[in-house]
Structure formats: structure tokens, C-alpha cells
Amino acid sequence: MLFADQGAQPMMGRLLAHLLICDPPHQSSADLAEALQASAGSISTLTRQLLAMGMIQKAVVPGSRATFFRLTPGMWVDLMRQRNGSLRAVREAADRGLRALAHRPTEQLDRLREFRDFYLFLEGEMPRLLDAWLARRQETPR
Amino acid sequence: MLFADQGAQPMMGRLLAHLLICDPPHQSSADLAEALQASAGSISTLTRQLLAMGMIQKAVVPGSRATFFRLTPGMWVDLMRQRNGSLRAVREAADRGLRALAHRPTEQLDRLREFRDFYLFLEGEMPRLLDAWLARRQETPR
DNA sequence: TTTCGGATTCAGAACATACTGAAACTTCGA
DNA sequence: TCGAAGTTTCAGTATGTTCTGAATCCGAAA
Structure with a gap:
């Protein structure tokens, strides 16, 4: 396996x-x-x-x-939650980059901004997704 | 960084x-x-x-x-899509395990089945999530 | 206190990975 | 055809990682 x-x-x-x-x-x-x-x-x-x-x-x-x-029962969900932490770490690094380069013309930062926004999106949506899974588990009869 | x-x-x-x-x-x-x-x-x-x-x-x-x-423009989304492939690989391995152990009493397989179901869920939902991101990008004025 | 089943620690062996530097190769202009 | 700029390949080196085995530690029962 x-x-x-x-x-x-x-x-x-x-x-x-x-x-x-x-x-x-x-x-x-x-x-x-x-x-x-x-x-x-x-x-x-x-x-x-x-x-x-x-x-x-x-x-x-x-x-x-x-x-x-x-x-540990339910560990796989917890594992994914923890992984959200690394999404946050990446997003925060991107934020630091944007702050450090704030003096540059805005269009030069488009790439980095899109990157940051994408990770911010995932960071926000993953917990929702996991909650949805738990909710579904709940209602399924065992 | x-x-x-x-x-x-x-x-x-x-x-x-x-x-x-x-x-x-x-x-x-x-x-x-x-x-x-x-x-x-x-x-x-x-x-x-x-x-x-x-x-x-x-x-x-x-x-x-x-x-x-x-x-490559949009590469981060593509990257996540590719990563879905590894979710599938894990889920398929779990499926093979379930098939191989089909002769066992059903409650012994609960752990593996839940694992498989969770990965199957993620495998199905991730593409939706990425589509949602693309849709949002689309409507935002640049 | 001693003994013994069991767990932990850690130095070192085996193996895997990431990068460099130099030689070989490709491409294009003269 | 030649030469130079640019690129690729790959053997070798340095560095990391993973696991073992032996010594040590712990704690319970005698």
C-alpha cells in the first residue's frame, strides 16, 4: 500500500x-x-x-x-485542519512580501497579490469544507 | 521567504x-x-x-x-488541480485495501472505510472549490 | 533491593537528495 | 566552416534523512 x-x-x-x-x-x-x-x-x-x-x-x-x-478517531479531519496552518504560513509570507515591496508600481505586484489572494481563499474555505464533511457524517446513519 | x-x-x-x-x-x-x-x-x-x-x-x-x-498565468490553481491526483491515488489505494479485505467482518473495516470516504469527499469537492475561485476572479474587476 | 519486561535514547550505517562544475553539445551569425 | 553564446548533461561532493542495534533507563512484582 x-x-x-x-x-x-x-x-x-x-x-x-x-x-x-x-x-x-x-x-x-x-x-x-x-x-x-x-x-x-x-x-x-x-x-x-x-x-x-x-x-x-x-x-x-x-x-x-x-x-x-x-x-485517534477522526484524525484524518484533524490532520487536514493542521495542514491549513501551512496554507496560512504561505499566505503570511506572501503578505510580508507585499508589504516589503509596497513602494513598487502596483502592476508589478499583480502576480504576488493573486498568489496571496488564492491562498487566502483556500485558507478560508478549507475549514468550511471540513465542517461540511463532519455534518454529512453526522446525518449519515453510522 | x-x-x-x-x-x-x-x-x-x-x-x-x-x-x-x-x-x-x-x-x-x-x-x-x-x-x-x-x-x-x-x-x-x-x-x-x-x-x-x-x-x-x-x-x-x-x-x-x-x-x-x-x-504560467493561473499556475497556482493548476497546481492544486494536479494535487488532486494524489488525493485520488490515496483513495484508490484505500479502495484496493477494502477489496482485499472484503472477507472480514464489516465493523473491522470501519476505520478504512471512513478513511476512504473522507478522501473521496475531498477528491470531489476540491475541483468545485477551485471553480468557485475562478468564478470569483472572473467577476472581480481585474 | 533485586530482577525483569518493556520503553527510550542516540551514535552510527546505509541510503537518498540537492547542487556544483566541467565537459559536451546546440544554434546561429559571420 | 568556424567561433562564440547559450544550454544541457552528468559524475562527484556535500548534506540530510531514516532506520537499526546496543546501551540505558523505568517501574512493577517478588
Whole structure:
């Protein structure tokens, strides 16, 4: 499964893919290491990163000392919301550029202004789109 | 200008940023090499790639043998359209996964199905969003 | 306190990427 | 046909990234 997880290292993609289909849905570090044929070190690093991003959660399983992990429900939507932050970063950079070049004749700035406006548009519309998705999910019977 | 051009090497980001603000808007290879302090080899490779992606165009300037380049008008929208292709790739991979696991009890597939549905939603809505942007651009007086 | 299952850290190996510089090539005018 | 301007190609270098393995750490049970 070619998981082109933008900005994720290959093993992180495999880890997420596994958590998407594994049975049961929660897995211990050892389970993951075994399933992905990865070192314990890798798993530790990756789970720490994914926890920090909020993409996975810890789960406790009675009778086992080990830590278990599962996908955070609704994480894909959250992920897209986070990505909106990088749209904003680009838009803000464009704004700084426009401010810095304010002394130039206006038609020279058309290109940069259009770029900025486009990103501003996306930045504003993406949250709407995600809300629309959540609303649709809500009304669909499971 | 921190150009976090997803999937573009640093120098490509700088090249695009330069074409966004340079005066005049078309630049020769030598101009670019000079402005970015890059080797002629880099410029050649990068312009070839950007041409292939349709993000820049060649321009002829009378009286000069050199090739000039300028940003393709409307390229940012096109870029987003292309990115829709990677949404589709992910969605298709999820579909293959669902087909391969069709024998499993349905509730085990909930996670993967929701993932697929979300990407399918985005894949369908993004083009609408871009059309909405173009329509708005149209009616705005330049 | 010791022991042991389990987790974490990090130096280093293997691999991948981005760019340069120099040589080869193309094109056009003389 | 020659020469010069301009461009392309590519081997090599520098730099980054990803993962492993071994040492270390932590905490619970004995």
C-alpha cells in the first residue's frame, strides 16, 4: 500500500496503514515491531511523534504491562485542519512580501497579490469544507 | 521567504519566488543564475522540471538569443488541480485495501472505510472549490 | 533491593537528495 | 566552416534523512 503520507517517513506511513486495518485496532509496541519488521527504537520514536501530532492515542489493556496504541478517531479531519496552518504560513509570507515591496508600481505586484489572494481563499474555505464533511457524517446513519 | 513548496527542492522554491516578484516578469537563465547565486546546471534542470509541470513557460525576447522564462498565468490553481491526483491515488489505494479485505467482518473495516470516504469527499469537492475561485476572479474587476 | 519486561535514547550505517562544475553539445551569425 | 553564446548533461561532493542495534533507563512484582 503506497502510502504517500506527505511529510511522513516511510515507516510512519506503514505504521498508520497497519493501525488502519489491524485486528484488534489497538496494538502494543512489540506487535507493531513484529508486524512492520521494524526495530523497537523506530517504533518508540514514531509513536512519540504520532502522539505529539495527536494522530494516535495510548490505550491501556488490563493484564498487560505494555503500552498499546490506536488511531485517534477522526484524525484524518484533524490532520487536514493542521495542514491549513501551512496554507496560512504561505499566505503570511506572501503578505510580508507585499508589504516589503509596497513602494513598487502596483502592476508589478499583480502576480504576488493573486498568489496571496488564492491562498487566502483556500485558507478560508478549507475549514468550511471540513465542517461540511463532519455534518454529512453526522446525518449519515453510522 | 520560507517557501515551503511541498515536494519542491529548496532551489525550486527560490526560483518560483523570484519569478513571482522579479522585474521584468520574464528572466533569462543567466538572470536567474545571477539572482539566485545558483549554477547554470541547476537552472537548466529546474527550468526543465518546471516546464514539464507547466508551472513556467518559455518566452522569446527579440534581440537576445537566450531563452526567457515566466510564470504560467493561473499556475497556482493548476497546481492544486494536479494535487488532486494524489488525493485520488490515496483513495484508490484505500479502495484496493477494502477489496482485499472484503472477507472480514464489516465493523473491522470501519476505520478504512471512513478513511476512504473522507478522501473521496475531498477528491470531489476540491475541483468545485477551485471553480468557485475562478468564478470569483472572473467577476472581480481585474 | 533485586530482577525483569518493556520503553527510550542516540551514535552510527546505509541510503537518498540537492547542487556544483566541467565537459559536451546546440544554434546561429559571420 | 568556424567561433562564440547559450544550454544541457552528468559524475562527484556535500548534506540530510531514516532506520537499526546496543546501551540505558523505568517501574512493577517478588
